Amino acid sequence: MSRVSLDTFPFSPSQLSVLHNSGFNFAEDLERISPSDLAEELECTIEKAHDILKIYKAFSGKESKQDSSEISQQFKEVQLSHKFQSTSAWELLQHHASMPTIPTLCEELDTALGKGIPFGTITEFCGSPGTGKTQIAMQLCLAVQLPAFHCGESPEAVYIDTEGSFMPDRVEAMAKSLVSSIPECPSIEVLLSRIFVFRTHTHTTLIATIKSMTQFLQSHPNVRLVVVDSISACLRHAFTNDGQQRMRIIHDIGSSLQNIARQNNVAVVCTNQVTTKPFPSSSTASSSSSSSSPSPPSPSPLPFGTSQSGEARLVPALGDSWTQSVTHRIALKMCLDPSTQLPIRIATVLKSPVSVFSLSIPFVITEQGLRSASTMELSSIQTLSPTPHSPRSPPKTSQRISSPIGDE
CATH class of the missing domain: 1.10.150 (DNA polymerase; domain 1)
Known part of the structure; x- marks a missing residue:
């Protein structure tokens, strides 16, 4: 043993x-x-x-x-001491409607999430490399500080970087765009000084950082957003010989982040990688069926799609132990606009108590940050690091689609 x-x-x-x-x-x-x-x-x-x-x-x-x-x-x-009290659904609805949210600066995505990124819960953005997860995470650290959205007095953000992906130069470029377009926006120096970056390299330091976050938030009460980018980088290949231990650690991290969100009324945003999960192909299933009785129906296709072989699907990493901790899950994928040959990204809401399952929204990543694709002229967009993908027609409006996160 x-x-x-x-x-x-x-x-x-x-x-x-x-x-x-x-x-x-x-x-x-x-x-x-x-x-x-x-x-x-x-x-x-x-x-x-x-x-x-x-x-x-x-x-x-x-x-x-x-x-x-x-x-x-x-x-x-x-x-014996607690007085159990109930709250009506109408009161909860009114409370939810009055609560501020963090804008993604993509109107359709904000609407799909019920106004934006909510406080008190965990929101996950998952997808293949290059789909915009880190770009969204960095932009949210700026968006939470915009006065128009009333996220708090001098709101601050925490960024736990597990991959070394946090780029201050990129955040500065996004901040310049906000300062130049929003009159009441704080200065670039103020915006960046309100983002606290923690760099973790191993699962041990990640766990220790999350465990100490409650104490940090007590000394920094203006923090309104905690970002973990990414939650899976330090955990995917840890404890490969002890699955039970791995499940306990992932569940413990999820519970700790949930407590941080609820007890401090902050928004917790995590990015997550994707992994390949094998599924029996239709040919394999048909060849293995030797009886004349009807075979059970195959599982419905996931919004992540299937690989070209049809025998595997891209799914969020860390499994069900982590999925149970997430309240909102948005999958990101990339394709090309057939007319302009410019990259366009699709955000698909996979899990949310306030949104329609598989509601998908096109968006773009520009020099200014995340923006709605439907409100911009694609031919004039300056994109970041275009990645070659096979042409695919993006949806022009929010719609239900079932397609791969990426073309890998």
Whole structure:
């Protein structure tokens, strides 16, 4: 049986450093040690030792009976003290209508999301490389600061960069466009100074950054947006030999981001990569069917589409463990306008409680940032890094389509 490294647990960097320096490298090293003994070994206070063991027990699923009884007692106290109150659907509707949102600056996409990127939930943009995920993420850090959308007083943004994709020069170019076109927009220096960038390289530092985000938000109450670009970069190839551990970590990250969104009423936006998921082809299914009884219907095609072989589909990475944490999911793909041969991108709403499934919106990435394709003359668009793809007619208005995210 493989030994589980403590690096896979959501300890803070300082906790991991203390543990490793004292010879604690694997989960089994903490299995039977008491808080007082651990405090002596680590040369720290018993409170810090207790915090370390609490994280270990919660993450490894080894809470003691005493811990379980304490939770039960707390639940009973809540039942006795809490006054359960309900809210009418009309009141919730009025509250939702009055809540501000972060604009994507693409009117059709904002409408599909019910006004824009909402606060208190996780919104995901997924797609193949070059479809505009990072461009959207960087632009949202600027859009949240626009005074016209009332996202808060001097609103700020957090950008957790796991791939090294955050480009300050590109953000500056987007900011120049906003400053020149919006009279009340803050200066370029102010816009960029309100974006806090965290660079993470491994799943351990990503987990530690997310775990410490609540404390950071307490000291920076004006933060209204937290971006993770991308959520899957550090996790896709981690724990390949331990699927259960990988699922627990992904679920824990999703729960932590949900708590950050709800408890601080901030918008959490994550970009996600796509992966290939094999499906039986129609020829394989027909050849394997030897009985005369009718075969069960094949699964309906996903909006991601199928590969040319028809035996695989592009799906968002990280699986169902992560999907359950996402409230809004938008898939991005790229194609070419047949008349201008310029790239045009399609945003397809795959999951949203306020939108129609598979509602698709054409958009473009210009020097100024994300813009609606229907309100711009395609022949005059200066696009960023055109990528060769086979010609494909883009939809001129929002519509339902089922086509691949990319042509890879």
